[in-house]
């Protein structure tokens with residue numbers, strides 16, 4: 289009976305659900321979103337990486353990896369803007385799945401640049417003031433964070449296999465830092481406030497096992513808010 293109620297609610301206009309798929313670089317977020325995009329009544333928003341690689345003919349992602357101290361703020365400001373743009377898009381389906389969020393851009397990537405000494409204090413202060421203003425003045429509801437939990441080594445192998453030009457300079461240590469920041473935030477609750485409940489999915493497995501796990505968690509993911 290509870291199940292029928294949930295299904296009714298899912299179909300009704302009132303029930304909207306935003307689920308953010310989070311995890312390290314090359315952890316399998318896009319692959320996960322592609323899988324769920326085959327479900328009807330779900331809107332899937334992947335990260336606008338193509339914009340980060342090409343804004344009016346410039347490539348802030350590539351520039352950041354070449355010279356993080358000079359271009360970190362430029363990239364993170366643009367990431368913050370494009371994430372915000374995604375968050376405020378009116379929802380046209382009962383469920384939206386989105387790759388990462390404005391929170392992970394700030395709490396993981398900007399934080400990593402700053403903590404590793406690659407973002408100057410003044411840049412981090414300006415970015416932080418922008419971020420604080422946004423989350424104070426604009427509603428950014430998130431109902432569930434799905435954390436694809438991988439080892440940095442797995443991501444390193446998948447990253448090499450995907451072979452994005454800009455990312456060829458990424459060493460394993462970079463993925464380890466990102467991993468530790470994710471773990472401190474979403475698992476150990478040691479750093480920043482977590483804006484929604486977290487569903488942890490172990491994601492070192494092969495694709496077949498991953499798809500099986502997505503099926504097992506389908507209801508939790510798609511009905512987080514209902």
Ligand SMILES: Nc1ncnc2c1ncn2[C@@H]1O[C@H](COP(=O)(O)OP(=O)(O)O)[C@@H](O)[C@H]1O
Nearest residue numbers: 313314315316317318319446450493494495498
């Ligand atoms: N479970 C998996 N096992 C092996 N390779 C995978 C798996 N999931 C994704 N991949 C591959 O790893 C690379 C990164 O996956 P992707 O979904 O683009 O990650 P993300 O969006 O998190 O950066 C891609 O080449 C993808 O085909």
Ligand SMILES: Cc1cn([C@H]2C[C@H](O)[C@@H](COP(=O)(O)O)O2)c(=O)[nH]c1=O
Nearest residue numbers: 312313314335337367388393397398455
């Ligand atoms: C959110 C965010 C991302 N990046 C970088 C990290 C990766 O190189 C790409 C995103 O790729 P993924 O395969 O989807 O993880 O963008 C960044 O530098 N800063 C950020 O805030």
